[in-house]
Amino acid sequence: MNLDGVIEGLAKQNEPVMQEGDYIKDDLLICGKCNTPKECLVEILGTVRKFGCLCKCQSERYKNEQAKLRQREAFERINRLRTQGIQDRSFRDWTFENDDGSNPQLTDKARRYCEKWDEMYQDNIGLLLWGNVGTGKTYFAACIANYLIDRGIPVLMTNFIRLTNALMKLDEDKNTYIQSLNNYKLLIIDDLGAERQNEYMLEQVYNIIDSRYKSKQPLIITTNLSLSEIKNPVDIKYSRIYSRILEMCVAIKCEGADRRKKTFIAKIEKAKKLFD
Ligand SMILES: [Zn+2]
Known part of the structure; x- marks a missing residue:
């Protein structure tokens, strides 16, 4: 040569x-x-x-272009994380920035969870957001999801209906699917208790919770069930699911005015003015 x-x-x-x-x-x-x-x-x-070689101005231009490229890549990565991780589109706008401040105590708790995320993750601490319909449980779970995704952390926010539907479509290898949920650093399952409660579904719900438990990563659950219903389920079939959840999650009671009702009333008032 x-x-x-x-x-x-x-x-x-x-x-x-x-x-x-x-x-x-x-x-x-x-x-x-x-x-x-x-x-x-x-x-x-x-x-x-x-x-x-690059003169000073060329080198600065090159550095700027590289920085812009990195910025764009980070932005695209976060967009991807959000599209994959938050399956319900409307939840993607549910952020602390868009919070109407109607439940300051819950805002504060959700924010603190985010700010202490490294510790929460390290110690595998999840949340059980429970309380009546419309108190903002799902809203704040979505705030947490968006906050962490904005910082590049993979989060999946879904519900048991979606998960068990996906599992039903799989002939075999349901385990691989369940395991894949642990690729997300945080798993948020919305509206526990709303799923159809046959034996098969409950078995899958247990498998999902148990696999999360074994992965030693945090889980956030929202539910309209009361804490006493979760602690003392009437039906024994639920006990092993609920007791696992109670082991993994700090229970937070969600109280306050019904957000959905409030939005609805505001809409009606607006409409009324329209027809005055
Ligand atoms: Zn130059």
């Missing part, structure tokens, strides 16, 4: 383009804008050769 020729070729490829205003100083091409060299001397195999 003619190494000398290879190096010569490289130097040729690297030859700088002379632009208006550029000039020669000490036999090197100098940028007319920033007055720094566009060429440098390099000694290779005992011969000093001239190679093209």
Whole structure:
């Protein structure tokens, strides 16, 4: 191999383009804008050769382009995480920024969970958000999901109806699917108790919860069930599911005005004015 020729070729490829205003100083091409060299001397195999290099302004432009590219890549990654992780589109806008402040205590708790996420994850601490319909349980679970996704953390927010439907479509290898849920650092399952409660479904629900438990990663559950219903289920079939959940999650009672009712009333009031 003619190494000398290879190096010569490289130097040729690297030859700088002379632009208006550029000039020669000490036999090197100098940028007319920033007055720094566009060429440098390099000694290779005992011969000093001239190679093209970036002058100051070119190098700054290059750095800026790279930073923009990285920014765009990060933005696209987060978009992907959000589309994959938050299956219900409307939840993607449920953020702390869009919170109407109607449940400050819950806002505070959800925020603290996010701010302490590293510890929460380390110690495998989840949440059980329980309480009446419309108190913002799902809203705040979605806030947590969006907050963490914004920081590049993979979160899956789904519900048991969706999960068990997906499992039913699989002939075999249900385990692989259940295991794949553990690729998410946080799993949020909305509306526990709303799923059809036959034996098969309950078995799958247990498998999902149990697999999460074994993965030692946090789980957030929202439910309209009361804490006493979860602690003392009437039907023994639920006990092993609920007791696992209670082991993994800190129970937080969600109280307050019905958000959905409030939005509905506001809509009606607006409509009334329209017809006055
Ligand atoms: Zn320059």
